Amino acid sequence: MIQLWAPVALYMAAIFYGSLMPTVPQPIESVFTDTWLHAGGYFLLGLLTLRATAGARWLGVTGGALLGAWCVSVLHGAAVEWMQMYVPTRMAEWRDLRNDAIGAGLALVAAWAWGIMRGTSRAG
Secondary structure (H helix, E strand, C coil): CHHHHHHHHHHHHHHHHHHCCCCCCHHHHHHCCHHHHHHHHHHHHHHHHHHHHCCCCHHHCCHHHHHHHHHHHHHHHHHHHHHHCCCCCCCCCHHHHHHHHHHHHHHHHHHHHHHHHHCCCCCC
């Protein structure tokens, strides 16, 4: 259980840490747009969370595992946006939460499709 959820918890903590910094570090901001940072960050969170909800097995990728992974990812994004309301130099935005949800969703669709191509997914 710890091997499944520890990477998720560590990555979530890293997102919280980065999102609660007063400003985004300049090198990151100059290379990636805010949209790509959110979508890309939550793409990876979606994959890590799916790994945990599916028990690290392709046969565990069910509709429930996909939905659970997406919900956990989006709830984390909502918590991050809520926390940013209390950081004076940061803003909570619905657009950011939308980009988080899209990034996680794209990761889960990609994993589901990969499972179908490999013939190992039970989702669908």
